[in-house]
Amino acid sequence: MSTAAERAHAADEPHSRHARWRRRRPLRTRLALATSTAVALVTLGVCAAGFSIMRYELVHQLDLQLTQHATLVQQQNRGQGPRVLYAECGYLAAPACTQIVPAEPAKDPAAPYLLPVTPATRAVAAGQRGGYYSAITVSGHPARMLTTRFASGTAVQVALRSDAVQQGVRQAGELMAAVAGAGVLLAGVLGYAAARTGLAPVARLTATAERIAATRDATVRIDLPDERGRRGGRDAGADEVTRLAGAFNAMLGELEQSVTAQRRLVADASHELRTPLTALRTNAExxxxxxxxxxxxxxxxxxxxxxxxxxxxxxVNDLIELARDEEPQALVELVRLGPLVAHCVETARGHWSAVAFEYAPQGDPTLPGVPARLVRLVGNLLDNAAKFSPPGGPVEVTLTDRGLTVRDHGPGIAPEDLPYVFDRFYRASAARALPGSGLGLAMARQIARAHGADLTAEAAPGGGALFRLTF
Incomplete structure (x- = not known):
């Protein structure tokens, strides 16, 4: 058991060392190594392929000369018996060193052969195998020899020196090795430059993120190269790093707005709580x-x-409701808005006896949502309309398949207040003397958005305010 465990540990150890090495090396180093290795492998592959092609072509040219010599010998010496035709094998220049070999050793000529005769040569002469090329050494010089069929029962051997070919192959190998070495060195330099250039935006993004983490300043932004990035990096022509930087800037913008909203909420809540807490302390004392x-x-x-x-x-309950960004999914169900709005209107009539609520349903849409939250939404709209309605003034509630409208006949909303009616704790100058905390409409819009609806406010024709809930 211990031996097996040791073997498993030994097998996992190289992988662990590689993982630790990757964790210790920065991304720029790893990217440079990966790029350099890829380019170096391509360079070595191209050089190896070029060397192989050059060597093949040089040897192929020599083989063509041997074939031409063998064909010429067959044409000029037809009917000749075994013998040595050209004996200048020390130089092996044209005409090539040539000899005719029989299939049977007993028929060999008296003069000794200058080229090596092997059983394969006898097999070619006997027609038992085809011709072949071979590398030999003659008189201390490298040579290449062709053995092929000559006539019935004989084979011809033709040889040429291959010094020039081997020298050409060696020079080609040295040249390709130098090119490969220079290519590998250049790959390393270019890989480092590519990694440095390609990761420069990522380095700026990292520095920005570290600065924000250290200073908690969400107003910092990353400089983008063009206008497309300033639109959030969503342009199809922007590269991935630009899109990442744009998305990061958009995230920082949302974070800045969230932090600002949080601070404003805390400040507004503190301001709103100060008055009732002071009254509580006074009454308690x-x-x-x-x-x-x-x-x-x-x-x-x-x-x-x-x-x-x-x-x-x-x-406090309103603040808790506003702090919740989404509805609990476990409580979502299909809600018929007709009975729900009718119930809210009846409840409002009980709370605001001096206000005439006129409910005119023109449809009964169904909406997935949380019934209690939708009741709170409609109730806040009705309470707001009743609060600003004059005594005996009507509040008109209309429900259709496309949405809900609530209109009052009060003083309406001033144009300068219209953009802020849904802000938390915002109270127009005409409403500061009325009861309320300024959270009702903000909560209504939050509930509407959580249910996929849109809540807007506008000035009603003929006076008053009109709130429109669009599904």
């Missing part, structure tokens, strides 16, 4: 001296304390 208060004073202080507690509780 007053009730602490209950022995000095008359029953009427004690009752007023208790009622004020309860009212302020309700306001603080409502404000």
């Amino acid at each position: 007053l009730l602490a001296r209950t022995d000095r208060l008359t029953p009427e004073q004690r009752a007023r202080a208790t009622a004020g304390l309860q009212r302020q507690l309700r306001e603080v509780t409502g404000l």
